[in-house]
Amino acid sequence: MVMPEEGNAGPERPLAEVGEPLVVVRDVQKHYGDFLALKNVDLTVNRGEVVVLIGPSGSGKSTLCRSINRLETITSGSITIDGKELPKEGRALAELRADVGMVFQSFNLFAHLTILENVTLGPINVKGMKKKEADELAMTHLDRVGVGQQADKLPAELSGGQQQRVAIARALAMKPKVMLFDEPTSALDPEMITEVLDALIDLAREGMTMIVVTHEMGFARQAADRVVFMADGQIVEEAEPEQFFTNPGSDRAKDFLSKLLTAH
Amino acid sequence: MRRLIAALAGAIMLLATLAAVPAAADVQPLFPVNQDVTLQGSPTYDRMKDRDGVVVGVKEDQPGLGAIDVVTGERSGFDVDIARWIAASLGFAEDQITYKAIASANREQAIKNGDIDYYVGTYSITGARKKQIDFAGPYLTTGQSLLVPRGSGIRSEKDLGPDTKVCSATGSAPIQNIKKAFPDVPTTEFDVYSACVEALRNGQVDAVTTDQPILLGYAALYPDEMEVVGEPFTEENYGVGLLKGDDALRSWINRLFTDHPGTWQKIYDSNLGSTGVTIPQPEVDNYRSTGESSVASDDAGPRAGVITDNLDLWGEALRNTLLLFFAGGALAVVLGFVVGAMRVSPVPIARAVGAVYVNLIRNTPLTVIFFFFAFGYPALGLPTPGFTVLAIGALGIYTATYIAEVIRAGINTVPAGQAEAARAIGLPFTKVMTLVVLPQAFRSVVPPMMSVLIALLKNTTVAAGFSVAELGVIRANLSERGEDALAVLLCVAAIFVVMVLVLSAIQRTIENRWKVAR
Numbered sequence: 174m175v176m177p178e179e180g181n182a183g184p185e186r187p188l189a190e191v192g193e194p195l196v197v198v199r200d201v202q203k204h205y206g207d208f209l210a211l212k213n214v215d216l217t218v219n220r221g222e223v224v225v226l227i228g229p230s231g232s233g234k235s236t237l238c239r240s241i242n243r244l245e246t247i248t249s250g251s252i253t254i255d256g257k258e259l260p261k262e263g264r265a266l267a268e269l270r271a272d273v274g275m276v277f278q279s280f281n282l283f284a285h286l287t288i289l290e291n292v293t294l295g296p297i298n299v300k301g302m303k304k305k306e307a308d309e310l311a312m313t314h315l316d317r318v319g320v321g322q323q324a325d326k327l328p329a330e331l332s333g334g335q336q337q338r339v340a341i342a343r344a345l346a347m348k349p350k351v352m353l354f355d356e357p358t359s360a361l362d363p364e365m366i367t368e369v370l371d372a373l374i375d376l377a378r379e380g381m382t383m384i385v386v387t388h389e390m391g392f393a394r395q396a397a398d399r400v401v402f403m404a405d406g407q408i409v410e411e412a413e414p415e416q417f418f419t420n421p422g423s424d425r426a427k428d429f430l431s432k433l434l435t436a437h
Numbered sequence: 438m439r440r441l442i443a444a445l446a447g448a449i450m451l452l453a454t455l456a457a458v459p460a461a462a463d464v465q466p467l468f469p470v471n472q473d474v475t476l477q478g479s480p481t482y483d484r485m486k487d488r489d490g491v492v493v494g495v496k497e498d499q500p501g502l503g504a505i506d507v508v509t510g511e512r513s514g515f516d517v518d519i520a521r522w523i524a525a526s527l528g529f530a531e532d533q534i535t536y537k538a539i540a541s542a543n544r545e546q547a548i549k550n551g552d553i554d555y556y557v558g559t560y561s562i563t564g565a566r567k568k569q570i571d572f573a574g575p576y577l578t579t580g581q582s583l584l585v586p587r588g589s590g591i592r593s594e595k596d597l598g599p600d601t602k603v604c605s606a607t608g609s610a611p612i613q614n615i616k617k618a619f620p621d622v623p624t625t626e627f628d629v630y631s632a633c634v635e636a637l638r639n640g641q642v643d644a645v646t647t648d649q650p651i652l653l654g655y656a657a658l659y660p661d662e663m664e665v666v667g668e669p670f671t672e673e674n675y676g677v678g679l680l681k682g683d684d685a686l687r688s689w690i691n692r693l694f695t696d697h698p699g700t701w702q703k704i705y706d707s708n709l710g711s712t713g714v715t716i717p718q719p720e721v722d723n724y725r726s727t728g729e730s731s732v733a734s735d736d737a738g739p740r741a742g743v744i745t746d747n748l749d750l751w752g753e754a755l756r757n758t759l760l761l762f763f764a765g766g767a768l769a770v771v772l773g774f775v776v777g778a779m780r781v782s783p784v785p786i787a788r789a790v791g792a793v794y795v796n797l798i799r800n801t802p803l804t805v806i807f808f809f810f811a812f813g814y815p816a817l818g819l820p821t822p823g824f825t826v827l828a829i830g831a832l833g834i835y836t837a838t839y840i841a842e843v844i845r846a847g848i849n850t851v852p853a854g855q856a857e858a859a860r861a862i863g864l865p866f867t868k869v870m871t872l873v874v875l876p877q878a879f880r881s882v883v884p885p886m887m888s889v890l891i892a893l894l895k896n897t898t899v900a901a902g903f904s905v906a907e908l909g910v911i912r913a914n915l916s917e918r919g920e921d922a923l924a925v926l927l928c929v930a931a932i933f934v935v936m937v938l939v940l941s942a943i944q945r946t947i948e949n950r951w952k953v954a955r
Contacts, residue, residue, distance in 0.1 A: 242861055244857055244860065244861065262783060262784075263865070264865055267860070267863050267864060267865040268863060269863075270860060270861055270862070270863045271862065271863025272863075273861070274861075274862075275858075275861035275862075277854060277857070277858060277861075279852075279854055281852075281854035281855060281857060281858035282858070283855060283858065283859070283873055283877075284855065284877060285873075285876050285877050285880075294859075294862070294864075294872060294873075295862035295863060295864070298864060298868055298872060299862065299863040299864060340858075343858075343862065344861075344862070347862055347863060
């Protein structure tokens with residue numbers, strides 16, 4: 174992929190210092206009817222930190238990720254972003270969501286808009302940016318992830334990997350404080366996974382705060398500051414990547430990792 | 438719709454008549470039944486004999502002329518007695534008479550089809566009608582007059598002006614006379630006179646116009662509220678409608694009227710004498726020699742004249758239909774989008790309001806909604822914007838429920854991820870809807886939306902019953918001008934087919950242009 178020029182359009186993070194708590198999850202429970210999807214979850218993600226959520230399917234990692242911008246409501250507990258509690262509904266919630274970028278497993282590009290319009294929709298309609306200014310901003314981010322040439326196409330005309338890189342550019346154009354990635358490579362053909370992971374690694378190097386739900390151990394080893402292992406709606410173990418993958422502390426993690434390695 | 442009501446009413450009448458048969462024995466016969474009838478060469482009479490009974494077309498909403506007691510099923514009035522008199526002269530007693538109430542616009546067709554043997558019901562003899570049927574008589578000469586609230590400023594037709602709204606039966610000769618003679622007088626049309634009288638009582642119209650005896654009958658019902666003013670300003674000759682070419686029967690009835698002036702006077706006095714207005718028996722009009730009548734009528738099918746001779750009426754009808762469609766459609770689409778969005782809104786109260794609206798209005802027949810707008814809404818005492826606007830409101834509010842459901846279904850076809858992604862970049866609900874979900878939903882709702890709009894186009898004809906002169910009314914208007922009802926209906930159907938084809942073409946264009954790629 175095209176490597177971005179150094180220092181050009183890195184994410185702006187003017188507020189708190191690196192290392193201060195940015196996302197704080199406190200004692201969160203989430204019910205689906207009788208089923209407890211999240212159990213007493215506590216998690217703190219510091220500014221500039223890259224956290225990988227890992228665990229078997231149904232372990233609650235996607236639910237936790239989606240709860241952080243309230244695409245899922247929680248039953249009890251609290252989630253704060255940069256010191257502010259997540260509002261329940263309405264305009265305040267919308268404003269807070271603009272600070273939290275999100276990339277989905279299935280890309281979710283707006284099917285009726287061009288690639289450029291996908292990226293400018295937020296800046297124009299949420300931040301009130303002029304169209305020309307938004308176009309320039311969008312092109313910068315699209316070039317950064319290497320899909321600037323596709324700006325006038327519709328999403329369906331792009332490959333999965335290209336679509337996912339557009340989705341990353343779309344999130345970045347809102348200048349978020351934190352980025353959430355919900356299994357960003359799970360829907361991709363194997364040959365396209367690398368191009369997306371490369372974009373994530375670049376982002377991590379530039380100091381973006383990231384929460385990534387993924388099974389890509391290579392990525393976790395290379396870019397993550399911390400691995401959080403979840404099972405049955407609970408956080409079982411938190412560790413540095415090298416330690417987690419070579420010497421996991423819990424039986425659940427050992428069991429999970431052995432299956433993951435066999436599968437690959 | 439009106440035909441259905443008429444048919445139902447007819448069926449109920451028939452039952453009532455049948456049920457009344459045992460009681461007929463103790464009703465004293467009004468007219469001695471002729472036991473010795475010799476009538477040769479009348480196909481109608483031959484049919485009566487075969488059937489051993491008479492089927493008479495009458496009106497039943499004209500007190501004093503042709504009315505029915507809804508409780509006992511007993512019919513009364515000047516016209517009804519004339520019909521009984523004719524039946525008795527032909528040898529049929531009261532219990533052999535079947536009455537059928539036929540709406541004005543359907544009279545010629547009913548006679549031509551043989552649904553009735555003859556028609557007696559304020560049936561004016563006109564040249565246009567004579568092309569399709571024959572008349573015996575006239576048996577009463579009268580004219581158009583005005584029914585107004587007691588003490589109103591209107592003393593005669595000369596007092597009519599732009600501020601006086603005049604009501605009469607849809608497409609009737611009286612309303613067409615008013616439109617021709619007083620073009621600046623606003624008119625209102627309902628399918629029955631009783632609706633006009635109701636509108637007069639609650640102040641929606643200032644005068645009801647039709648033939649004087651009909652108005653006298655209504656004035657007698659509400660003597661303290663309303664009065665008939667002015668001398669008749671037209672001349673109407675009521676005749677007995679007969680199958681064209683049945684000269685034997687026509688001569689028979691004409692002789693009956695001419696030879697028994699005493700019976701005629703008795704019938705007049707017992708029905709209309711109390712109104713204080715004296716009308717002499719008119720001389721019958723043997724308007725044609727026997728030879729003439731054998732000329733076959735040339736109204737077998739549609740002809741260009743149906744449209745080209747009546748461009749004024751077709752133009753107005755088409756204009757009103759399109760107005761109702763476009764204005765009603767615009768209201769329905771806007772309201773439908775709002776309600777459809779409410780139904781998927783995150784705010785519970787909005788969802789509830791949307792659900793109640795859709796379920797309440799969609800479960801109500803359109804005719805009932807029209808009734809509310811035409812009669813219920815004015816009773817609230819709010820300023821009334823006129824029947825066309827009320828009809829647009831009724832159509833819009835009704836159709837909006839279907840649009841809302843189409844939109845909601847369309848919204849559900851948009852993958853949930855689209856709305857999630859829109860929310861995730863910080864768009865508030867309204868923008869999630871208008872910028873991301875609805876534009877995509879819109880593409881998949883084009884076909885069902887067009888179906889709803891086509892239904893709306895056809896539903897505009899319901900407004901015909903509520904004083905909006907659109908295409909559904911034109912049959913009544915043109916039948917008054919003597920055009921063949923079937924030909925007119927075929928033309929109306931053809932116009933609707935063309936309009937629907939245009940809509941379908943628009944649909945295809947939109948679908949092709951806005952195909953969404955996934």
